[in-house]
Amino acid sequence: MAPHSCKLYLSDIIATMAEDNRKVSMEVNGVSENGFTDAPSMPWFGMDIGGSLCKLVYFEPKDITKDEADSEVETLRNIRRYLTKNSAYGKTGHRDTHLQMDDVYIRGRRGTLHFIRFPSSEMVNFLALAKSKGMANLVTTVCATGGGAFKFEEDFRREVNMKLEKFDEFDSLLKGLQFADAQNPSECYYWANPTDDACCSKVKYDFSNPYPFLIVNIGSGVSVLAVYSATDYKRISGTSLGGGTFLGLCCLLTGCNTFEEAIQLAAEGDNTRVDKLVRDIYGGDYERFGLPGDLVASSFSGFSFGQMNSREKRSKVSRQDLARATLVTITNNIGSIARMCAIQEKIDRVVFMGNFLRVNPIAMKLLAYAMNYWSKGTMKALFLEHEGYFGAIGCLLQFHEAKR
Numbered sequence: 001m002a003p004h005s006c007k008l009y010l011s012d013i014i015a016t017m018a019e020d021n022r023k024v025s026m027e028v029n030g031v032s033e034n035g036f037t038d039a040p041s042m043p044w045f046g047m048d049i050g051g052s053l054c055k056l057v058y059f060e061p062k063d064i065t066k067d068e069a070d071s072e073v074e075t076l077r078n079i080r081r082y083l084t085k086n087s088a089y090g091k092t093g094h095r096d097t098h099l100q101m102d103d104v105y106i107r108g109r110r111g112t113l114h115f116i117r118f119p120s121s122e123m124v125n126f127l128a129l130a131k132s133k134g135m136a137n138l139v140t141t142v143c144a145t146g147g148g149a150f151k152f153e154e155d156f157r158r159e160v161n162m163k164l165e166k167f168d169e170f171d172s173l174l175k176g177l178q179f180a181d182a183q184n185p186s187e188c189y190y191w192a193n194p195t196d197d198a199c200c201s202k203v204k205y206d207f208s209n210p211y212p213f214l215i216v217n218i219g220s221g222v223s224v225l226a227v228y229s230a231t232d233y234k235r236i237s238g239t240s241l242g243g244g245t246f247l248g249l250c251c252l253l254t255g256c257n258t259f260e261e262a263i264q265l266a267a268e269g270d271n272t273r274v275d276k277l278v279r280d281i282y283g284g285d286y287e288r289f290g291l292p293g294d295l296v297a298s299s300f301s302g303f304s305f306g307q308m309n310s311r312e313k314r315s316k317v318s319r320q321d322l323a324r325a326t327l328v329t330i331t332n333n334i335g336s337i338a339r340m341c342a343i344q345e346k347i348d349r350v351v352f353m354g355n356f357l358r359v360n361p362i363a364m365k366l367l368a369y370a371m372n373y374w375s376k377g378t379m380k381a382l383f384l385e386h387e388g389y390f391g392a393i394g395c396l397l398q399f400h401e402a403k404r
């Protein structure tokens, strides 16, 4: 199948799923055409429709028998090939090939998990295209989590006659995290020497005995969960100043258009040309209360060039500096909230996740440094390789656990 627009591609997937499900409805006694019993029909997806990005996890079976291959419907084979042979789907769909997980077992099947993302804002167009392809005459079920599973539920039903099997986003997140950590020995890591570019490194962290720990999920907004066991957790806090805020402010301030561009600008900028530091106010450290001179005292307050209310001074600040200051402001604020939550819950391990951390070592190192510094070494910031995909993984797993 030739590459074409993401919207077309997605509607093709759904159409194929529906066609395949229709065939499976002709199965007898729960024995599927491939000879495996009980499992829902392929293809298997987990979908997390968030405020910014839709994350899709696709299970590619690797144990297909000759009988199964011979009887496999062509569209299913085409979907598998299309998804696994390409890494970009139209203009906005991407497969994160570096995250691919091989040799995973789900419902007795051995396969590979593929990780795909596209903007949630594409969803409405995708449904319209799916409808134009005749989806309304087909029936199928897709498992989904995230706010979009609720927001788009009626659209899925009305436009394409598809039922969304909905799962809670935090239940899914936790299940996905547990699964990924068990599958991948290098899933969890921390940053050693985060402030020293020359010796800074990622170090594997053994998370096999994790409880209790805090999750700080930095998506569009931020949610903080305290996790006490595999099934016992509560959402203890959150903030609307999250990854969406960083991207929104950065685009407004610098005219950039993508997250990647915003991060690149930030990497080239200097926030101290925008922020007011403790030393700008005290002339050095504020020793009595342990505030070092290079600590940001007031974000966006400006000083080395003067106050921000001076037009002339403002003109000396670059787009790069603004991007860096935005990143530092949002990250430090999240770090402060995380620390306060950890103190309140008497928890010392804080796992940061969510796509805000994608291609974003500046934020991760800042969080690592801040958690360590302000807790005097008693708290640890942990990070995960599959940073934004746990909801989608967990959703796929829960679909397979649910009685059907």
Ligand SMILES: Nc1ncnc2c1ncn2[C@@H]1O[C@H](COP(=O)(O)OP(=O)(O)O)[C@@H](O)[C@H]1O
Pocket: 049, 050, 051, 052, 053, 054, 146, 218, 219, 220, 221, 242, 243, 244, 245, 246, 247, 259, 260, 354, 355, 356, 357, 358, 388
């Ligand atoms: N390609 C991208 N497009 C948009 N935002 C991105 C991208 N990559 C990383 N991000 C960041 O990730 C955030 C969304 O994170 P995610 O965990 O997917 O949350 P949500 O579930 O709210 O969509 C965005 O607000 C942005 O800061």
Ligand SMILES: CC(C)(COP(=O)(O)O)[C@@H](O)C(=O)NCCC(=O)O
Pocket: 050, 051, 052, 146, 147, 218, 219, 220, 221, 222, 223, 237, 238, 239, 240
């Ligand atoms: C509403 C949300 C759970 C949605 O999750 P998201 O799509 O941002 O990952 C999240 O944006 C959030 O927790 N916002 C912060 C709300 C608050 O506590 O102020």
